[in-house]
Amino acid sequence: MNTYSRLELGSLSELRIHVVPHPGASLLSLVADTFGQRRHAVPDPARRAVRLGAPAHAEATLRPLFAPEHPAIPDCLTPTGTMTHEAADHHLEQLRDLSTDTLLADLEADFGGAVPPQWRHVIERPKRWIQAYAQVMQRTWQTVEPVWTAAGSALRREAERVGGSVAFGRPELALSALSPRYRLDGTVLRLPDKHPEDFDLLGRRLVLVPVASGSDASLFAFDRADTAWVGYPLPGLDALWSGRLPRPPAPRRDPARLILGDARAAILRATSAATHMGNLSSALGYAPGTVSHHCARLEDVGLIHRRRQGQHVVVRRTQLGSELLDLLTH
Numbered sequence: 001m002n003t004y005s006r007l008e009l010g011s012l013s014e015l016r017i018h019v020v021p022h023p024g025a026s027l028l029s030l031v032a033d034t035f036g037q038r039r040h041a042v043p044d045p046a047r048r049a050v051r052l053g054a055p056a057h058a059e060a061t062l063r064p065l066f067a068p069e070h071p072a073i074p075d076c077l078t079p080t081g082t083m084t085h086e087a088a089d090h091h092l093e094q095l096r097d098l099s100t101d102t103l104l105a106d107l108e109a110d111f112g113g114a115v116p117p118q119w120r121h122v123i124e125r126p127k128r129w130i131q132a133y134a135q136v137m138q139r140t141w142q143t144v145e146p147v148w149t150a151a152g153s154a155l156r157r158e159a160e161r162v163g164g165s166v167a168f169g170r171p172e173l174a175l176s177a178l179s180p181r182y183r184l185d186g187t188v189l190r191l192p193d194k195h196p197e198d199f200d201l202l203g204r205r206l207v208l209v210p211v212a213s214g215s216d217a218s219l220f221a222f223d224r225a226d227t228a229w230v231g232y233p234l235p236g237l238d239a240l241w242s243g244r245l246p247r248p249p250a251p252r253r254d255p256a257r258l259i260l261g262d263a264r265a266a267i268l269r270a271t272s273a274a275t276h277m278g279n280l281s282s283a284l285g286y287a288p289g290t291v292s293h294h295c296a297r298l299e300d301v302g303l304i305h306r307r308r309q310g311q312h313v314v315v316r317r318t319q320l321g322s323e324l325l326d327l328l329t330h
Helices: 023-036 044-053 058-066 088-096 100-111 117-124 126-150 152-167 171-175 237-242 255-260 262-270 277-284 288-300 319-329
Strands: 004-008 017-019 183-185 188-192 198-200 205-211 219-221 227-233 304-309 312-317
Touching: 017 152, 023 044, 023 058, 023 088, 023 126, 023 205, 023 219, 023 227, 044 126, 058 117, 058 126, 088 126, 088 262, 088 288, 100 117, 100 126, 117 126, 126 237, 152 171, 152 205, 255 262, 255 319, 262 277, 262 288, 262 319, 277 288, 277 312, 288 304, 312 319
Parallel strands: 004 198, 017 205, 205 227
Antiparallel strands: 004 188, 183 188, 219 227, 304 312
């Protein structure tokens, strides 16, 4: 017998719905199906590709996350911690940089003093386990990235479909067509869950996340203060994984982005003059926390300088940063 968690949406006419093509949800779905025996109906070619690309320790490393009797995944371990448009490399970097104190605190919050047996070796050697987990997710992304890139047009069409329903005042048309596994009953969205709970949207943003994994993909998180998100299968998955979609043209190679990453290269380019951190975040389209994270790393190696100016923090590229950017641009 199927059981469902329930999300009370409130007035459909007042819903704030956004489509966010977040690759982290696809990563989580793929490893859950491939290594965690979760039913997401990932196509065989995708499952084989993920297994082939994964390190030998992948199944053992991921076992604590998908134990059937204790299915909770600490928030700090999900590559879906922020529902923003940052690239996968940013979320993977945050996993690699995860502190052992943060992981142990999340485990304490989730399980209290009764940590399940499958997590005990993680508590004993947390740094080693974090490195192994980050490696699994990085290798999975290397497998998924070409498919995710090829899915660009499908993701745009899906955003247009949902946006059209909302624009015409009929959000229920989009919500009722997310997945055969989901049910919209009036103002309640029902999602399959072996450990069902009742939730209330309470005016928060509802973020819809197309997932490029399997036709039964089902992921959601309703515990954030400002956002509730629901992952669902991206239409056209079979063609996506069989390689029948046309390949997009190869992007122009940018040495600065290849070496520094998208966000850090963008920050260096945007700080030739002193710039408020808030303005920098708005101009680049990254969340403030993301900009702060990358600025801290750039400042650590002397490429930018930050200083407080009244109530604001001002950031500017250093001479070393300008020289490095010139070297990578010419």
